[in-house]
Amino acid sequence: MHLLRHAFFETQNRSRVELTPSEQILQKKPRILIIGIGNAYRGDDAVGFVVAQRLKEQTLDYVSVLEKSGDGVALMESWKNADTVILVDAVYSDIKPGTLHRFDAHAQPIPVKFFCYSTHAFSVAEAIELSRTLNQLPPHLIVYGIEGKCFEAGAGLSPEVEDAARTVVKYIQHDIYSIDPFPGCISSDSL
Numbered sequence: 001m002h003l004l005r006h007a008f009f010e011t012q013n014r015s016r017v018e019l020t021p022s023e024q025i026l027q028k029k030p031r032i033l034i035i036g037i038g039n040a041y042r043g044d045d046a047v048g049f050v051v052a053q054r055l056k057e058q059t060l061d062y063v064s065v066l067e068k069s070g071d072g073v074a075l076m077e078s079w080k081n082a083d084t085v086i087l088v089d090a091v092y093s094d095i096k097p098g099t100l101h102r103f104d105a106h107a108q109p110i111p112v113k114f115f116c117y118s119t120h121a122f123s124v125a126e127a128i129e130l131s132r133t134l135n136q137l138p139p140h141l142i143v144y145g146i147e148g149k150c151f152e153a154g155a156g157l158s159p160e161v162e163d164a165a166r167t168v169v170k171y172i173q174h175d176i177y178s179i180d181p182f183p184g185c186i187s188s189d190s191l
Contacts, residue, residue, distance in 0.1 A: 031062060031064070031081060031083045031084070032082065032083065032086070032176060032179060033063075033064050033066065033078065033079055033082035034052060034055055034063065034064070034086045034172060035052070035066045035079070035086070035087050035088070036049045036051050036052025036065070036068070036088050036089075037049075037069070037070040037089040037124060038069075038070065038089060041153055042151050042155075043148070043149075043152050043153075043155035043156065043157070044090050044151060044157055045090045046090075046156075046157060047088070047157060047164070047165050048067070048087075048146075049067050051144075051165050051169055052067045054169050055169060055173075058173065063176060064082075066078060070089065070123065072123065072126055072127030073127070075127045076131055080138075082138050083138065083139050083140065084138065084139065084140040084179055085140070085142070086175060087141070087143045087144065088143075088146070088168060089124055089143070089145055090145070090146055090147075090148040090161070091145035091146065091147055091148065092151070093111075095147055096147065097158055098146070098147060098164040099146075099147035100147070100164055101143075101144070101145035102142065102143070102144055102145075103143040104142055105128050105137060105141035105143060106137065106141065109125075110125040110129065112125040128141065128143070144168050144171065146165065146168060147161075147164070148161055
C-alpha cells in the first residue's frame with residue numbers, strides 16, 4: 001500500500017514549467033490536413049491517393065496526410081480538428097482530362113455534379129455542404145478536383161491526369177507554405 005500511495009511525485013511545491021515565447025508559438029502551429037480521396041483500383045479515380053502519397057514524403061511536422069475513400073461521414077470526422085483542410089479528388093464534368101479545378105469551400109458551394117463517381121451514400125461535395133449547414137466546416141477548406149478520363153477497374157492514371165497530379169502537388173506545397181504557421185508574429189524579414 002505504501003508503494004502505491006507514494007508512487008507518484010508530489011507536485012504541490014514544484015513550480016510550474018513555463019514555456020518560452022518561441023515554444024508557445026511552436027505549439028500554436030496550424031493543423032493542416034491533406035486528404036487524398038479515391039479508389040486505387042478505378043483508373044483516374046486514384047489521383048487523390050497518388051497526390052497524397054507524394055505529399056507524405058515532403059510535408060512538415062504540422063501537416064498530416066490521409067488517404068480516404070470519399071465516404072462523407074468519414075471525411076467530416078477526419079477534418080473536425082484541423083485548421084486547414086486540402087482535399088484532392090478526381091472529378092468528371094465532361095471537359096478536357098487533366099483540367100484542374102480549385103474551390104475555396106468558404107467562398108462558394110462545391111458543385112455536386114463534379115463528384116458523381118462516388119460509391120458512397122453522399123459525395124465529397126455533399127459532405128462539405130452538410131458540414132456548412134451544420135456549421136462544422138474547418139476554418140479553411142480547399143478542394144482540388146482533377147478532371148479524370150478513365151474510371152475503369154484496373155487501369156492506372158491516364159497521362160493527362162498524371163501530369164495534373166504533379167502540378168497539384170506543387171500547388172498544394174505552395175498552399176502549405178503560404179499559410180502563416182506563426183500568426184501574429186513579426187518575422188526577422190520585417191524588422
